């Protein structure tokens with residue numbers, strides 16, 4: 475079982491969370507991007523093995539969105555922070 479250390483609630487089981495996929499940085503002004511760049515932002519993800527930044531929503535806890543850096547091969551949690559905090 476994957477345990478995620480929520481910065482607000484402490485260590486909690488994965489079943490309390492909803493996975494939001496790979497964390498991507500939203501373009502500052504999507505209206506000026508060409509279609510290929512915008513399509514890449516919307517649909518394409520690295521899905522790589524190893525350290526990956528993901529979004530997780532603590533639906534059955536503090537209801538905050540978190541950015542979790544997780545090793546996708548070992549499931550080790552490398553870091554967790556609130557999605558609205560800097561960094």
Ligand SMILES: [Zn+2]
Pocket residue numbers: 480481482483484532535536537538
């Ligand atoms: Zn929480």
